[in-house]
Amino acid sequence: MGAFVRIGGVAHHVVVEGSGPVCVLSAGLAMSWFDWEPVVRLLAPRRTVVRFDRPGHGLSGPAVVPPTAAGEAQRIAAVLDAVGLAAVGPVTVVGHSIAGFHAEAFARLYPARTVGVVLLDSSVEPAARVPAAPAVRTALARGLATALTAVGAPAALGPATRRAVVRASRAGGVADPAPHALVRRTYRTARVLDGALLENTHYKAVAAQLLALRTTHPLPAHAPVTVMPGYDGRPGLLSVRRLERQRDLADLLGARFEPAVPAGHLVMLDRPAAVAAAVLRTG
Template identity: 70%
Template sequence: MSVFVRVGGVAHHVVVEGAGPACVLSVGLGMSWFDWDPVVPLLAPHRTVVRFDRPGHGLSAPAAVAPSATGEAHRIAGLLDALSLPGPATVVGHSIAGFHAEAFARLHPARTAGLVLVDASVEEHARTPAAPALRTAAARGLGGVLSAAGAPAALGPAVRRATVRLSRSGGGDPAPGDLVRRCYRTSRVLRGALLENTHYRAVAAELLALRERAPLPAGVPVTVLAAPDGSTRWARRQRELARRLGARYEAVEPSGHLVMLDRPDAVARAVLAPR
């Protein structure tokens, strides 16, 4: 089922498949709902799988406000409410969406059945940058200039394909060409990615503050899936994240950053593991 639901005044593209307890999949910066395609068949027999595009991503409408950790956590809760899925959900966050998934678990503990972080972003000492309004204006201004120059239509799909190839341990971009063109030729996706990237450190700093005042729900399983890809430093940072969160750590090898494409089995196993 593919639908559009309004949360915070923004139309969000959502795809719901399967049956059973809810599982929400949120992908990284600039990616789209179809990047979870290899994982869904493994989960749908056991879970109600919810995939959604954040504002300015995929087919969702542009963002009304700049992203924040709290706002993204409430976005997930709002989507579950709009879909009439009030029960506890396992939330899976990839890359930057790991910030959002963890924030959801901390701010909505009663609605969290599990937390899975998939090669999630890690910022141990992030500080909130100054002048957020100016940063938002700059991101939107740059997006406007690039869009007026025709950059999305000319380069969007090619940049998407190249990024995916570089973020995998092997293979190209399996996404259907018509969907890639439909999403990545638009200025909407360019602007959405620029806005999220501009506020990346602010979201990271907000999550660090949340960790000090909003504990993870007791007894809820947490898994950190890391794709070290030969980087001992990245493996060490991911292990430290797992230690801090009291999580199970798993190095997924071989795999690049897009673990859901390289090793969908590892993601599904983390979601479905006995609790």
């Protein structure tokens, strides 16, 4: 199940497995450490795999402050430090969905600690701006979480909502493979609801902060980047547009563009072997 380390006053749930060069896995909005299980089984024989839950996610403690691009990059560095991997050499950082922002920010802010970047169906916001009144937005998000918790929404709907979202985010509508006990333990809690609402509320702000980092902090030339979107293989307009946005991201970053087909948004569940292969190529 892993261990807990304290970062910024919050207990972070971290799981470290395997041996060899280090890779760090960070999942998307409201996802948990166990969503990486199929990938970890393939990587652990050849890599030291670090996966962690951000505040308000998985088994980590509640989120104390809103996320920022720099703050999430610092969190990745702090997790590595806290589990004794600060001096083992540069790492491959893997970010899924919104955590793609965090992985890219880490590479830009910690180039000496980065050997490669893999962006799995990463969020893409090429023209994001920081929304006005961030404190008001935070208060509204937390007020909504409090109101929903007061009427028992997390306990009543959390696990079922998780299951429905996972099914909708996989190619072919495949069911959620996560154990029921873990889903119930994680998604019946108010802190996960609060953490998801807080990250979603500040999504555009984090995207805009990353855009600013791109103008001041180049990606390390020695660290290859792979952009791996999920693509269901259908010619529908929505699917094609999503794929084009990911290709634009790869072009912008000078990255290898490698769609996972067929796959939905949860590439690590639909195509774990492709994800593992991309990580292993980085060093």
